[in-house]
Amino acid sequence: MTAPVADPLTRPGGSGASRPGRRADGGATSPLQRRRAKMFWPFLLPALVLYTAFMVGPTLASFWISLHSWDGITPMTWRGLTNFHLLLADPVFHTALLNTLVILFGVGAAVFALSFALTMLLRDMAGRRFARAVIFFPSIVSPLVLAIFWGFLFQQRGLLDSLLTGLGMADRPNFLGDHLWLIVCLGMVWMSTGLYVTIIMAGVDQIPPYLYEECELAGATAWQRFRYVTFPLTWDVIATTTVLWTVSSLKIFDFILAFGGTTNDLPPTSTWNTALFIYGNTFGGRVPLYQFGYASAAAVVTLVTIIVLVVLLRRLTRREAVQL
Template sequence: MTAALGAHKAGRRRLFLPFFLPAVSLYVLFLLVPTIATVVLGFTSWAGAGDTPRFTGLANFGELLASDSFRFSFLNTVLYIVVGGVGTFLLAFLFTMVLRDMRGGKTVRAILFFPNIVAPVALGMFFGIVLIFRPNRQGLVNYVLESFGIDAVKFLAPENVTWVVTGCLIWASAGFYITILMAAVDRIPPYLYEDADIAGASPWQKFRNITLPLTWDVIGVAGVLWTIGAIKIFELVFVLAGPGTYSPPIKSWTLGVYVFDRSFGTAGSPEYGMACAAAVVMIALVSVLVVMLRRMMRRDSVQF
């Protein structure tokens, strides 16, 4: 018996490297090396192929801080993460409370998840058509507003588009997080809710005292996923804020749009050094937010 167990462990050790090395190699090649290269290039001035990177120290980051476009990009990105996250999770929690006891809840859950599988570019085009301001040929929303005697609204104007994108983002993303939270709710023993019903607990009391504590770990993971995804917002902004243009107005930019513009939207030579510096800020921002979120969500696990 001991010999067989030893042979089994030896076989597992022999299989470790053949399975481990390919995965680690791909991770290093396609994630770690590009990340390190981005950080290094963030301290240089580089115009791309044919140009030699020149070390400039912190000059790129100083230029970022002095740039209006970068400030708009940074603040808009933080707004999407915070306001969009709060709105998305409030909507997800609301539907979690409703769908748990609802007949046909799984079907509704699948319908709510549908926008998440649609490409962001397609969503942007859809909302662009619905929200467009065009006298005598209004989009659907403005057509309805004018039908009730309300003046049409320039939803996609630079000063409004950030809030429109936030609303679109909440609508498109909520289904994904509803699905995650509902999967966590499904593992909660039903007798806990039955006991709460017998005690006369309200839906809010059941959510606060049963659902929330027993899904806290899943909520923390979902929060991290949201933060990582929201910091990369690009397509919705680019399609809604800049239809027919090469780059949207700077008041609507995000860090993703800023990186794109410094890479491909500059007049003349690209500024890859600046783009990499902005990408470094993105990496630092998401790292800080994820660490803060994990510390805020840290709690002793509840056994059930």
């Protein structure tokens, strides 16, 4: 009786057996690649530990605190989803959430429209570098300084008020009191536009000039050049900056606090966004004082909103790259 023949795909040395020093796709793994694989974790581990300690840990703690009533000192009391139910019935949170959406969509639309307009205006300007530096300047200054300067322009007895007084307008409007939220939004547009002009202009600079020359020879208008050349070829930049604005707009805090607040008081609740709502409930801006659990519930809602919006934006802005 003859012995069974071993399958060449399974016997040692056959093509089906795994061999040391070879990848799954059949290619050999070089010693350099093996050394790089061994060095991967030692370099990644410190950053991973810091990220876990300062990002993942506090986030999980916020979820846990949001399910309790806690003043930061005494033991926590379990409340379940009560804090989230109270948020749904809190008119101040409704105002804060609405203001946040206004910043996200309204201020964001103004920032992007102004950024594209300035980009196209500066594209062929002789002193574009100097002009771009002037426009970018507010983006590198502290928001607290910008808020003080913005308040100096619009507060009572400020620059605008003095100009109107000099023009003999006795019944001049109180801009800071009557239109505080509008002034705050305009200030955020001024503060944010420079950064996005720089990013969008960097994308526009990568477009070959001959495309614009061909459009001019074909008699295309400025709007047609923007619609059919600039906009499609800067789509990747637009998608990236949209996500950047979504995340940053939901975290705007210091500009509103410094502009609308005073030394001892927070700004009026009509100008609160979700970040100020969290701060006001955590550090005693509202009664009862130090509502850490309630503020953590608002923080959880804000985090979930950011995640959902970023995922939706990434899906909506996904498209194939345009080949030149």
